[in-house]
Amino acid sequence: MTTTRPTRSDALRNRDAILDAALECLAVDPNASMADIAKAAGVGRVTVYGHFSSREQLLESVLVRTIDRSEAELAELDLEGDPLAALDRLVRRSWRIVDTFHRLLGAAEESLSNDRIIAHHAEPMARVRALIERGQREGVMRRDLSAEWLTSCFTALLHAAAGELRAGRLAEADADQVVAATVVSLLTARVA
Amino acid sequence: MTTTRPTRSDALRNRDAILDAALECLAVDPNASMADIAKAAGVGRVTVYGHFSSREQLLESVLVRTIDRSEAELAELDLEGDPLAALDRLVRRSWRIVDTFHRLLGAAEESLSNDRIIAHHAEPMARVRALIERGQREGVMRRDLSAEWLTSCFTALLHAAAGELRAGRLAEADADQVVAATVVSLLTARVA
DNA sequence: AATAACCCGTACACCAGTGTTCGAGATCGG
DNA sequence: CCGATCTCGAACACTGGTGTACGGGTTATT
Incomplete structure (x- = not known):
């Protein structure tokens, strides 16, 4: 025994x-x-x-597994160097997984006691924001809007792309290119 | 009797x-x-x-009332003339109501048999898209991305703004200005 | 002031989803 | 091949939401 x-x-x-x-x-x-x-x-x-x-524990397990996978996926990503190039890499690499994770979180919503999940939800966003702030400091990204708001736009555009892909209105082959171009152009736009 | x-x-x-x-x-x-x-x-x-x-009928009544209000709100709006100025007016006037309507639709989702609701969901989007296409034809809006995708970005940014407002991360006073500036700059961005 | 219309709380039947129990049967591992 | 482990379906209790029925009390309208 x-x-x-x-x-x-x-x-x-x-x-x-x-x-x-x-x-x-x-x-x-x-x-x-x-x-x-x-x-x-x-x-x-x-x-x-x-x-x-329980249902809740199943949700949590799925979330944890998704987190692990996304960390593995993003671990090797280099965010140094030119902020715009880094942003491009980040977008292309992460937009799909960010969306599925977000949808899972939406499903969990009313339960969610696990600290790790909450932490690993906020952390990638903080990384994006830091990158945007650096881009602003270095003068390659727009300063007329706050980094906080631009971060929010960033995620909104990722989710929009994922939604359009699911709806079949965005071709699989174009998706990476389109979402990256959109995000980068928004962040580098100069006010008229 | x-x-x-x-x-x-x-x-x-x-x-x-x-x-x-x-x-x-x-x-x-x-x-x-x-x-x-x-x-x-x-x-x-x-x-x-x-x-x-029934619950479903209550949902429907709320939706219909919201539609009526939004139509009244938007009826007087002039979308002719300079596409960028028209877009600016449209955004400022409609982003709040578009968001609440969208959230209601999300709540209804599994029911929804009323044709009028479905129709009045698609119609405002079509109007936005037509405006964007005109802007593209007249050369004041970017052509490197499809009008369809840009329309989707448009709504995504509206919802993002509404969400940030709800979360208290966006000040009530700034909101109109911020969302309009964001949308317009995205649609007029020139690729490097 | 009379009366029809309305509100309210309680109680009920109903449904769908969750989580548990049980016993019989299938299947992996040694 | 033996035994421990795992699977399966059926049955059950429980919860929370929906929609209905009823009867006493309130209120607007005439």
């Missing part, structure tokens, strides 16, 4: 399938039920509760 | 109070319950059902 068997492989596979399904379902409909998620994962509803004790 | 009394005045007042409360509640929380709305209106829950046979 001192030694315990390792978790069975099919259980691990199911756990992953549930997380995948949850991510997909919640991105479409923030109120997707446990039954919906279970069905999408090809698993019985009870099995879901076998892996996650 | 042929002549019927006119609706009592207090009933009309209550009906209005309910619509006001619904608008306010749903703007904050799209899932606000009938009980929440009734309480906010200072009225019993049953009274609400006396005026609106």
Whole structure:
């Protein structure tokens, strides 16, 4: 009884399938039920509760996994050097994941006690804002609007792009280029 | 029995109070319950059902009233002449109401059978898009991005402004100026 | 002042989602 | 192949929201 068997492989596979399904379902409909998620994962509803004790904990697990992935994705990103080039890299690399994370957060909204999640929501935004402030100081980004507001515009445009992509009004191939061009041009615009 | 009394005045007042409360509640929380709305209106829950046979119909009534108000607000607006000046006028006049309407729509989402609502959702967007296309033709607005995408950016920025205002990160006094400047500069930006 | 219209609270039936329990059966791992 | 682990469906209690019914009390209108 001192030694315990390792978790069975099919259980691990199911756990992953549930997380995948949850991510997909919640991105479409923030109120997707446990039954919906279970069905999408090809698993019985009870099995879901076998892996996650509650809806809230499932949400949290999905969020944590998404955070981990996004950190891995962004870790290697270099934000030094020319602020505009850095912004371009940042946008292209992060706009999709930022949007899915945002949608997940919207789904969680009324629960959310995990500090790590809250922290890792604010942190990337702070990074963007710092980059914008640097761009302003170095004179390559506009100063007539506050860095705070410009940061908000930044995210708004990312989400708009993701929405247009989902709606099929923006072609997959163009998306990166379009969103980057839009954001950069907004931040460098000179008032007439 | 042929002549019927006119609706009592207090009933009309209550009906209005309910619509006001619904608008306010749903703007904050799209899932606000009938009980929440009734309480906010200072009225019993049953009274609400006396005026609106179902939640869905209440939603619809709120939407219709909002549409009427926004039409009245925008009717006198002149979109002719210099496209940039017209855009500036349009933004300043409409961004608040566009946002509340959008939030109401989000609350309704799963119901919505009324054609008039759907129509009056698409129509203002079409007007914006037409204005942008004219601006592009006349050479005062950028052509490197599609009018469709720029329209989407337009709305995204309006909603961002409304959100920042709600969050207290944007001062009431600055808001009009900021959102107009942002939108206009994005649409007139020249690619480097 | 009379009366119809309205408000209110309580109570109820109903539905959908959550989370739990149970036992039978499938499946992985040693 | 044996056993522990996992899955599954059905059933259940519980919660919160919706919509309805009723009866006593209030208020506007005539």
